[in-house]
Amino acid sequence: MKNKAGKTGVLLVNLGTPDSPGTKDVRKYLREFLMDKRVIDIPFISRWMLVNLIIAPFRAPKSAKVYQQLWEERGSPLMFYGEDVKNLLQETLGDQHVVELAMRYQSPSIESALTSLMSQQVSEIIIIPLFPQYASATTGSVIDKVMEITREWQIIPSLKFINNFLTNxxxxxxxxxxxxxxxxxxxxxxxxxxxxxxxxxxxxxxxxxxxxxxxxxxxxxxxxxxxxxxxxxxxxxxxxxxxxxxxxxxxxxxxxxxxxxxxxxxxxxxxxxxxxxxxxxxxxxxxxxxxxxxxxxxxxxxxxxxxxxxxxxxxxxxxxVESLNDHPIWVECLRSLVVQAKEEVVSS
Known part of the structure; x- marks a missing residue:
């Protein structure tokens, strides 16, 4: 059943990756990631001191060396496989859908992806945090961020969150x-x-x-x-x-x-x-x-x-065993999650 009111937006959200394997970018990523109250769930002052005075300064140079081992010609695998899957999912869903990719931390940001979807006049947005199992520090944090952004909007479209998909x-x-x-x-x-x-x-x-x-x-x-x-x-x-x-x-x-x-x-x-x-x-x-x-x-x-x-x-x-990356069955899994989410919205 086609959505006569407008297209369906699909937002895929993964954890995030530094913009480069350089120490500066890795430190920036660690600070944003670890300052999330759902990741390190301790009082703000304690969290700020731990992250900015201990973890980020000392861990960033070591992590940067590890990221250099991970980095490929196309960049971070988490990023380029995310882009590949976004394009493949867009292709299989068709013109009645608009698929965007975002990262919870760093770029592309959730806010920029949501803005892009709204600029294309979607009438509903299905948000799929790319974490098979729900945890407050992952899926919960994505939901929290999406709601923080959208609550400031004058017009809020129908939002549907996929909390987990381990049984798919x-x-x-x-x-x-x-x-x-x-x-x-x-x-x-x-x-x-x-x-x-x-x-x-x-x-x-x-x-x-x-x-x-x-x-x-x-x-x-x-x-x-x-x-x-x-x-x-x-x-x-x-x-x-x-x-x-x-x-x-x-x-x-x-x-x-x-x-x-x-x-x-x-x-x-x-x-x-x-x-x-x-x-x-x-x-x-x-x-x-x-x-x-x-x-x-x-x-x-x-x-x-x-x-x-x-x-x-x-x-x-x-x-x-390598991760799902851009495997065709994984893309079909995502398509099934979108279809199921739309059916649940219609039936409700």
């Missing part, structure tokens, strides 16, 4: 297809699903009826923990394992990228990979199902740094 069959199929390419070519002793971590306190703050205990409560996925990031990650892994034909003993779910002294959700990936070779699991296939495009946390952290640790501990092969 095409999302699972896309990652499973990439994994099967490796499983068909080689024998692996174990599979690791590594997700970005968040502080435990953020899980507890969002717990419904104080349900979350950061343990066996994540073994099932239902209404009370549907927005618990840890529970969503475990459920994503179960769906992927089922698609790949794995039983529970053949895979492990773990979390990476912790920061500071406060406990983050566990188990930690670096701890897990040190144990695997001692258990006779020396050939490992690793997935990063929290990321839909290659980035620092996948290519460098999981692909290179974890591989180095694994081999030092006696492992023989560590293989990272």
């Amino acid at each position: 069959e095409l999302f699972i199929e896309a990652f499973a297809t990439l994994g099967k390419n490796y499983l068909d070519q080689s024998e692996y002793d174990h599979v690791v699903f590594s997700y970005h971590g968040i502080p435990e306190r953020q899980i507890k703050k969002g717990s419904v009826d104080n349900y979350c205990r950061l343990g066996a409560c994540c073994d099932t996925y239902h209404k009370k923990n549907q927005f618990c990031y840890r529970a969503q990650c475990f459920h994503t892994s179960r769906l992927l394992a089922q698609k790949l034909g794995l039983v529970q003993s053949q895979y492990t779910v773990a979390f990476q990228s912790r920061l500071g002294k406060d406990p983050w959700i566990q188990p930690y990936t670096d701890d897990i990979i040190r144990k695997l070779p001692k258990e006779g699991k020396k050939r490992v296939l690793a997935f990063s199902p929290a990321f839909i495009a290659d980035c620092l946390e996948t290519t460098i952290e999981v692909g290179d740094e974890f591989k180095e640790i694994f081999l030092e501990e006696g492992g023989e092969q560590w293989q990272l």
